[in-house]
Structure formats: structure tokens, C-alpha cells
Amino acid sequence: MLYLRFLPLLASLTTTTLSLSIKPDTQAPDDEDTTQLPLVIWHGLGDNYERDGLNKVAELAKTANPGTYVHIIRLADTGNSDRQATFFGNVSEQLELVCEQLAADPILSTAPGINAMGFSQGGQFLRGYIERCNKPPVHNLVTFGSQHNGISEFQSCGLGDWFCNAAESLLRSGTWVEFVQAHVVPAQYFRDSNDLAPYLEHSNFLADINNERADKKAEYKKRLSTLNLFVMYMFGNDTVAVPKESAHFADVNGTDGKVTPLKERNIYLEDWVGLKALDDQDRLDFRTLPGEHMQIEQDVLEKTFKEFFSATQNDALEKFVAGLGEDVESVPARLVAQPAF
Numbered sequence: 001m002l003y004l005r006f007l008p009l010l011a012s013l014t015t016t017t018l019s020l021s022i023k024p025d026t027q028a029p030d031d032e033d034t035t036q037l038p039l040v041i042w043h044g045l046g047d048n049y050e051r052d053g054l055n056k057v058a059e060l061a062k063t064a065n066p067g068t069y070v071h072i073i074r075l076a077d078t079g080n081s082d083r084q085a086t087f088f089g090n091v092s093e094q095l096e097l098v099c100e101q102l103a104a105d106p107i108l109s110t111a112p113g114i115n116a117m118g119f120s121q122g123g124q125f126l127r128g129y130i131e132r133c134n135k136p137p138v139h140n141l142v143t144f145g146s147q148h149n150g151i152s153e154f155q156s157c158g159l160g161d162w163f164c165n166a167a168e169s170l171l172r173s174g175t176w177v178e179f180v181q182a183h184v185v186p187a188q189y190f191r192d193s194n195d196l197a198p199y200l201e202h203s204n205f206l207a208d209i210n211n212e213r214a215d216k217k218a219e220y221k222k223r224l225s226t227l228n229l230f231v232m233y234m235f236g237n238d239t240v241a242v243p244k245e246s247a248h249f250a251d252v253n254g255t256d257g258k259v260t261p262l263k264e265r266n267i268y269l270e271d272w273v274g275l276k277a278l279d280d281q282d283r284l285d286f287r288t289l290p291g292e293h294m295q296i297e298q299d300v301l302e303k304t305f306k307e308f309f310s311a312t313q314n315d316a317l318e319k320f321v322a323g324l325g326e327d328v329e330s331v332p333a334r335l336v337a338q339p340a341f
């Protein structure tokens with residue numbers, strides 16, 4: 001557990017998250033050849049960082065892989081405001097906040113890498129984090145029911161859900177209106193493949209992060225292709241995130257329902273964001289779970305944690321850090337210089 005060595009350095013910094021992390025860390029197996037990377041979780045629309053279910057997931061992650069430091073991304077300091085921020089806000093500004101939040105965390109920012117798990121929209125936002133900043137760098141990314149190729153319909157809200165209804169009525173008033181793009185979160189990943197012109201012109205988030213515009217950002221491709229693994233789970237009977245195949249980066253024609261898999265699309269063939277580069281090295285993994293959107297059984301989560309977030313071999317981690325290229329400068333020097341590495 002190379003990672004453990006850094007904890008004493010941080011012991012003087014008293015944050016609640018830190019004191020939470022020390023307990024499981026002391027139970028970690030003493031394995032000098034591996035490092036338990038921290039796990040960052042970004043929750044979905046309508047959820048909040050305080051919710052029991054989410055904290056149960058964090059506990060499961062620590063039980064599956066003792067020594068895991070878990071950070072749940074929050075966009076505000078109360079659960080209610082954090083939930084509000086899943087509906088309202090400029091996603092680019094939210095991403096800037098998350099980049100600052102992760103870089104300021106004493107444990108995350110000194111780790112050689114972090115693992116990341118995104119639920120629903122949190123998945124494409126984590127991908128955005130990787131493409132836009134990736135400091136600290138993500139090692140394995142796992143997304144559940146995320147809308148990597150956008151949504152072509154808006155979900156219907158529960159009765160009496162004020163935030164959701166307010167967001168939805170704004171969406172209906174005009175997805176491509178500047179105000180809506182700047183303030184309503186789901187509008188920023190709305191994409192109708194039969195009507196791409198307004199999307200390419202106005203999309204505040206997805207068209208940029210998927211490098212669909214003529215002016216491609218080379219750094220997006222460079223950063224995403226440093227991932228060790230990109231695992232995408234789709235829910236087989238998902239009726240909430242439409243189309244469900246967006247979870248696998250597929251394109252669906254809303255008129256005739258024809259599904260074009262990622263590997264037949266230009267984003268892959270011309271490798272706009274590094275997905276082909278990842279696939280050429282067997283680093284893409286497409287999985288399907290039975291059931292409705294975000295219905296994940298506990299044992300599936302446990303298996304996921306063990307399969308993708310268990311302690312990483314140090315020699316593999318060394319290669320990962322080297323592969324970060326110029327961005328490696330962001331990793332604190334003392335970490336890169338660790339002799340045991």
C-alpha cells in the first residue's frame with residue numbers, strides 16, 4: 001500500500017473526509033507492490049451527496065477494497081443545494097468547480113491517480129472532467145447509464161418535484177435559447193441526431209466535450225486516451241435516459257430507431273476524443289445490465305468495485321503516470337520520485 005505512506009503527511013489537516021478515510025486505511029492489507037487509488041463518485045440528476053443510498057455505495061466501495069479513500073463530488077454545501085445544482089447551472093462552470101475541488105483535496109491531489117465512477121449524467125461530466133483538466137488524473141472510469149451521446153427526450157418529473165418541473169418547463173420553452181443553455185443542466189447534453197445544426201451551434205457542453213465541432217481540441221483526445229480503462233454500463237430496459245444506447249456512445253435515429261454503434265461513427269473512426277486509441281489497446285469495455293435506469297444490485301456494485309477499483313500494481317501505475325505525458329507535471333514531484341514506485 002504505497003498510498004498509505006502519504007497519510008501521516010496529511011494528518012495535521014483536519015477535515016471530516018480525512019478522518020473518515022483513516023479508519024479503513026489502517027485495515028488495508030500491507031502490500032508493498034500495489035497502491036489503492038482513491039475513488040471519486042459523481043451522482044446523477046436529482047440526487048445529492050448527503051443521501052443515504054450514495055453513502056451506502058461509498059461504504060461498499062471501502063468494504064470491497066479496504067483502504068479506499070472515497071470522495072463524493074458535491075456542487076454545494078447542503079444536500080438540497082447540491083440537488084438543485086443537478087438541474088440548474090452552467091455545466092462548464094460546474095466542471096471548473098469540480099476541477100478545483102479535486103485538486104484542493106489533500107489526498108486526491110497527491111495520489112498518483114484516482115478511479116472515477118459516474119452515475120447517469122455524472123458519467124459524462126466525469127468524462128468532461130478528464131478532457132478539461134484531469135488533475136488529479138483518472139486511472140479507471142466506470143459510468144452507469146450515462147448519456148455520452150446525449151439525450152433526445154427529457155425525462156418526465158415526479159409529481160411535486162419543484163426543481164425538476166421548473167427545469168423541464170424551461171427546457172420546453174427552448175432548448176437552444178442561450179439562457180437555457182447557460183442554466184438548465186440537461187439541455188446541455190440534449191442532442192437530436194436528426195437536427196444537429198442547432199446542437200452544433202448552441203450546445204454548451206456535449207458538442208464541445210465530444211469534439212463534434214469543426215475546430216477539434218487536441219487536448220481532449222490526448223487526456224481521454226490516457227485512461228487505463230473506460231467501462232460503460234448500459235441498462236437494458238432503460239426508459240428514463242432516452243436513447244438508452246447513449247450509455248454505449250451509440251447514435252440512435254429518433255425517426256426510425258436505427259442504432260449506429262460507436263465503432264461505426266465518425267467520432268470513433270476519426271478519433272475525435274481518443275476512443276479509438278483506447279479501443280486499439282483494449283481499454284474500452286461495453287457492459288449491459290438488465291433492468292431500468294440506475295437499478296443496480298448490490299452484488300453488481302461489489303463486483304464492479306473488485307474488478308475495476310481494486311489495488312493497482314505499482315509497475316502498472318508507474319506506466320500510467322509516465323503515459324500522462326506533459327500533464328505529468330501536475331502530479332506532485334515527491335510522488336513521481338517515490339523510489340518504491
Ligand SMILES: *[C@@H]1O[C@H](CO)[C@@H](O)[C@H](O)[C@H]1NC(C)=O
Nearest residue numbers: 090091092093178181182204
Ligand atoms: C458557461 O460558462 C462558461 C465558462 O464560464 C462560459 O464560457 C460559457 O459562455 C457559459 N455558457 C453560456 C451558454 O452562457
Ligand SMILES: *[C@@H]1O[C@H](CO)[C@@H](O)[C@H](O)[C@H]1NC(C)=O
Nearest residue numbers: 193194253254255256257258
Ligand atoms: C433517420 O431516419 C429517417 C427515416 O429512415 C431518415 O430519413 C433520416 O435521414 C435518418 N437520419 C439520419 C441522420 O441518418
Ligand SMILES: *[C@@H]1O[C@H](CO)[C@@H](O)[C@H](O)[C@H]1NC(C)=O
Nearest residue numbers: 235236237288289290291292
Ligand atoms: C428487459 O427486461 C426483461 C424482463 O425483465 C428481460 O427479460 C430482458 O432481458 C431485459 N432486456 C434487456 C435488454 O436487458
